[in-house]
Amino acid sequence: MTPRLKSTADRHSLAEDAQGLALGIMLCGSGLHILTHLGLVTGQTAGIAAILSYLTGWSFGAVFFVINLPFYWLAWTRLGAEFTLKSLISVTALSLLTEWLPNVWQIGEMATGYGAVLFGCMVGLGLLAMFRHNGSLGGIGVLALWLQDRTGFRAGYVQLAVDAVVFAVAAFLFAWPVVLWSLLGAVVMNLVVAVNHRRDRYVAT
Template sequence: MRKDLPNTVEHTPLDDVQGLGIGIFLCGIGVHVLTSAGLITGQTAGVAVIISYLSGWPFGAVFFIVNLPFYVLAYRRLGAEFTFKSLLSVTLLSGITSLLPMGWTVGEMAPGVAAVVFGTTTGIGLLAMFRHNGSLGGLGVVALIVQDSTGFKAGYVQLLVDAVIFAIGFLLFPPQVILWSLLGAVVLNLTIAFNHRRDRYIAT
C-alpha cells in the first residue's frame, strides 16, 4: 500500500446501495442453495432455518422475527445508520429468499458442493455488506462488536457460536446433514475471518 494515499474511502449513497444490494442478493442465493439441499447453518440464519424446518413456516418470516431483539443492541453499540441498514438488509433478504424459489429450482447437487457454494457465496455477500456498514443483524452484530472491542476476529466469534448451534443440531437432524452443514459454516466463517480486516479496508 502506498503511504501517500489516504487510508479512508468515502462511500456515496449509490456505493452503499449497490454494495448492500449485491451482498444481500449473494446471501439470498447462498441460503436458497442451502435450504434446497436440506442443510442448516449457524448464526441467526441457522436458528431460523431450524425453526423453519421444524415448524413449516417460511424461512424469510422466521428470519425477520428472530432478528428483532438484536436491533436494540445494534442501535446502542453500532449506531442508527448500521441498525437501519441491517434492518433493511434483513427485510430484503427475507423477501429474496421467498421469491427465489419461484424462479429458480436448484437441481440435484451433492451436499458437499452445496455446502461450499453456500459458504463462499454467503461469505462474499456478508463481506460486501460489512464494507458498506451493514449486516444481517442477529449474532453477526455481536461478532462485529467483539471484533471492534477486543480485536478477536468476527469470523472466529461466529465459528464458536456455530459450534454450539451445530451441537444442538446433532440432536435434531441426521449426522450426515450436520457434518455437511458444518463444512458450509466453516467455509463461510473462514472467508470472513481471512478477508474482513478493517486495517486493510476502511470506508466511511
C-alpha cells in the same frame, strides 16, 4: 463503536453503499436458497431460523426476520443508527428474497458437498460486501462486529464459536450426514469472513 473508514472524505456514497448492500443480499440469499434446497442447516440466526423452519413448516424468511428483532437494540446502542438502519433494510430484503427465489430459480441435481461449499463461499462473500458498506444481516453478526471493534477478535471467529453451539443442538435433531455437510458449509463461510474481514484493508481511496 460503528465500523468506519478512516476519514469522512473517504466514506462511500449512498449509491456505493446501495450497490454493495444489494450485492451482499443477493449473494447471501442465493447461498441460503442452496442451503435450504439441500435440507442443510447453518449457524447464527440464519441457522436458528432454518432449524425452526424445518421443524415447524413456517416460512424461513418470516422466522429469520422475527429472530433478528431483539438484536436491533444492541445495534442501535452500540453500533449506531446508520448501521442499524442498513441492517434492518438488509434483513428485511433478505427475508423477502428468500421467499421469492424459489419462484424464479429451481435448483436441479447438486452434490451435497459441493452445495455446502458453494453456500459457504457465497454467503461469506455476501457478508464481506455488507461489512464493507457498514451493514450486516443482524443477529449474531451484530454481536460479532461489536466484539471485533471492541477487542480486535475477528468477527468470523466469534461467529464460529456461536455456530458450534447451534450445531451441537442440531446434532440432536438431524441425521449426522446432514449435520456434517452443514458444518462444512459453515466452516467455509466463517473462514472466508475471518481471513478477509480486516478493517485496515477496507479503506476507500
